[in-house]
Amino acid sequence: IDEIAALSSIYGEDWCAVDEDEKIYCIKINDCLDQPKWTLCLQVTLPPGYPTAEPPIYQLNAPWLRGQDYAELANSLEEIYVQNLGESILYLWVEKIREVLIEKAQSSDSEPNLKKTSEEVDEDDGDDFFLDRQPIQEDSIKMLHYISPESQEVDEELPSIHHGNPITDRRSTFQAHLAPVVTPRQVKRVLEKLYENKKIASATHNIYAYRIFCEDKQTFLQDCEDDGETAAGGRLLHLMQILNVHNVLVVVSRWYGGILLGPDRFKHINNCARNVLVE
Numbered sequence: 001i002d003e004i005a006a007l008s009s010i011y012g013e014d015w016c017a018v019d020e021d022e023k024i025y026c027i028k029i030n031d032c033l034d035q036p037k038w039t040l041c042l043q044v045t046l047p048p049g050y051p052t053a054e055p056p057i058y059q060l061n062a063p064w065l066r067g068q069d070y071a072e073l074a075n076s077l078e079e080i081y082v083q084n085l086g087e088s089i090l091y092l093w094v095e096k097i098r099e100v101l102i103e104k105a106q107s108s109d110s111e112p113n114l115k116k117t118s119e120e121v122d123e124d125d126g127d128d129f130f131l132d133r134q135p136i137q138e139d140s141i142k143m144l145h146y147i148s149p150e151s152q153e154v155d156e157e158l159p160s161i162h163h164g165n166p167i168t169d170r171r172s173t174f175q176a177h178l179a180p181v182v183t184p185r186q187v188k189r190v191l192e193k194l195y196e197n198k199k200i201a202s203a204t205h206n207i208y209a210y211r212i213f214c215e216d217k218q219t220f221l222q223d224c225e226d227d228g229e230t231a232a233g234g235r236l237l238h239l240m241q242i243l244n245v246h247n248v249l250v251v252v253s254r255w256y257g258g259i260l261l262g263p264d265r266f267k268h269i270n271n272c273a274r275n276v277l278v279e
Contacts, residue, residue, distance in 0.1 A: 003051075003088040003090060003091075004017075004025070006091075007025075007027070007090055007091060007094075010091070011027055011094070014027060014028040014029070015027055016028075016260070018043070018260045018262050019262055022045065022262070023045060023046040023047075024043065024044070024045045024262045024263075025043070025044050025045075025046075026041055026042070026043045026044075026260055027041070027042045027043075027044075027090075027094055028040075028041055029041070029042060029094055029097045029098050029101060030098075030101060031098070031101040031102050031104065031105035032098065032101075032102055032105075033105055036101075036105075037104075037105055038062075038064075038101040038104045038105055039062065039101070040060060040061065040062040040065065040097055040101060041060075041061040041062065042058060042059075042060060042061075042093065042094065042097060043058065043059040043061065043260075043262070044056040044057065044058045044059075044090060044093075045057040045058075045262075045263075051086060051087055051088045051089065052086050053086075055078075055081045055089075056089070056090065056093075058077065058093075059230050059231070060073060060074065060097075060230060061228070061229075061230055062228075063228045065230075070230075073097065073100060076096055076100070077093050077096065077097075080092050080093060080096060157186070158186075158189050158190070158193060159179040159180050159181055159186055159189075159190060160179065160180070161177055161178070161179045161190060161193065161194065162177065162178045162179070162276065163175065163176075163177050163178075163276075164176040164177070164178070164272055164275050164276030164279070165272075165275065166272075167268050167271060167272055169261060169264060169268060170257060170259040170261060171257020171258055171259055172254065172255065172256050172257040172259065172261055172265065172268075173254070173255045173257065174252060174253070174254050174255075174265075174268045174269060174271075174272045175252070175253050175272060176250060176251065176252045176253075176272035176273050176275065176276040177194060177200075177250070177251045177252075177253070177276075178248060178249070178250050178251075178276045178277065179248070179249050180247055180248055180249075181210060181212060181247060181248060181249045182212060182247050183212065184212070184221065186249075187210050187212075187249050190249055190251075191208070191249075191251070194206070194251060200253050202255075203253040203254060203255050204228070204254055204255055204256040205226075205227045205228050205229040205232070205252075205253070205254045205256075206225075206227050206251055206252075206253050206254075207224075207225065207226060207227050207229055207232045207233050207236055207251070207252045207254070207269060208224065208225050208227075208233065208236070208249060208250060208251040208252070209222070209223070209224035209225075209233055209236040209237035209240055209249075209250055210222060210223060210224075210248065210249040210250070211237070211240050211241070211245055211246060211247070211248065212246075212247055213246045213247055222237060222240075223237075224236060224237040229254065229265070229269075231266075232252075232265075232266060232269055235266055235269070235270060236250060236252065236269060236270065236273055239270050239273055239274060240273075240277070243274070243277055245277060248277070250273045250276065250277065252269045252272050252273055254268075254269065
């Protein structure tokens with residue numbers, strides 16, 4: 001309690017209590033410039049055993065934070081935890097992140113791509129962005145287990161795309177889109193087609209995952225994309241593995257409405273995907 005009170009006092013408006021009961025907090029961190037170029041949102045959940053026995057559960061949200069950058073920063077936070085076992089470490093984490101952002105601002109790194117921002121406000125509150133939900137035809141269901149043919153002609157075909165029912169919670173809206181795919185080329189074509197829709201293209205996140213069964217090798221070709229929503233793609237792919245889905249691409253669009261949902265957003269992403277897959 002003392003640590004939370006201190007952090008709230010230190011960081012002021014940059015500190016946000018997402019859910020006091022569940023001890024979920026969010027801290028906005030930037031590079032300290034008058035006009036910050038590099039910003040990051042650290043969301044932490046404090047488990048019952050923190051700080052003596054358990055580390056905080058955290059998420060690092062920034063549109064530019066991918067791959068090596070994410071791995072290095074996560075390693076730094078975990079090192080701080082190991083070096084300060086049993087102690088309060090949130091202040092150390094925040095200042096370590098700020099140090100990294102300042103280094104980026106002072107280096108020759110170009111400005112980050114701000115097209116995608118995790119948990120950002122979508123100023124367009126119009127209700128016209130939902131795509132018409134379409135019933136999935138029986139032949140499409142069969143396509144989910146369709147084995148990739150030798151012919152390259154199928155590789156060039158645009159599969160049919162189906163849109164699930166939207167889920168709305170605290171002004172954030174989630175909608176899943178599904179297409180049967182048998183080649184990576186078809187995955188690319190479906191994504192290109194979806195992005196032609198300006199509402200989908202303007203979504204805060206378009207998370208996707210696909211699984212293609214390669215009969216000759218008896219293995220799956222699969223991949224996923226978070227699109228700025230850390231770990232969401234991996235969770236979506238895991239759901240598809242549990243459901244044992246073959247030859248299908250699922251995309252979940254999320255339009256952020258200005259209120260942090262915390263872990264609930266992952267529940268909505270998976271529920272959207274599960275609904276359209278089961279249908």
